[in-house]
Amino acid sequence: MNIPQLSRALECVLFVATEPVPIQTLGEVLQTDEEQIQSALCALEQRLQESGLQLVQVAGGYQLCTRPEFAEVVARYLQPQPSKLSRAALETVAIIAYRQPITLPEIEAIRGVQSDGVIRTLLQRGLIQEVGRKQTAGRPVLYGTTPQFLHYFGLNSLEELPELEELNAPEGNLLDAQKQEER
Numbered sequence: 001m002n003i004p005q006l007s008r009a010l011e012c013v014l015f016v017a018t019e020p021v022p023i024q025t026l027g028e029v030l031q032t033d034e035e036q037i038q039s040a041l042c043a044l045e046q047r048l049q050e051s052g053l054q055l056v057q058v059a060g061g062y063q064l065c066t067r068p069e070f071a072e073v074v075a076r077y078l079q080p081q082p083s084k085l086s087r088a089a090l091e092t093v094a095i096i097a098y099r100q101p102i103t104l105p106e107i108e109a110i111r112g113v114q115s116d117g118v119i120r121t122l123l124q125r126g127l128i129q130e131v132g133r134k135q136t137a138g139r140p141v142l143y144g145t146t147p148q149f150l151h152y153f154g155l156n157s158l159e160e161l162p163e164l165e166e167l168n169a170p171e172g173n174l175l176d177a178q179k180q181e182e183r
Helices: 003-016 023-030 034-050 068-077 087-099 104-111 116-124 147-152 171-182
Strands: 053-058 061-066 128-133 141-145
Touching: 003 023, 003 034, 003 061, 023 034, 023 061, 034 053, 061 068, 087 104, 087 116, 087 141, 104 116, 104 141, 116 128
Parallel strands: none
Antiparallel strands: 053 061, 128 141
16 A cells, blocks of 8 residues: 555544554554554644544554544534433323324323423423414414434334334233243
């Protein structure tokens, strides 16, 4: 490999590395001597001058890092993932997914409990949204799911939701399945 090719190969290795990579390891992986690796590292560093990434020598090795001037943007992206949904939130978002557009009184009629707090949580997490108003007395808000809902549950579209009949397996079938597992 010539230096430009070696530089691109180094970039790939450092991109996937989770910790600093010693120069000896880079030499072994790229099957070349340390002098060639040093030249390729210099070439890589020059190519990254106009990039949001930089090559740093740290902890006895080399690593690709984001530039400090973009730390705030990266921190916003890496903010902690929201915690898991409560049972009430899962129940409510499932009702909305299968019955949308649906109003809060309709959700509460199905669940049998007040659901305004759960609705607020689901709105804050971006899993549901207001999609209009029902043309009845009081014009209650209609709720529907969002693209974030699909992303959260790993769905490409609402058509991928399981059929309700699949979710309500008859008790006898469950008992039969448990008995077969015990054998």
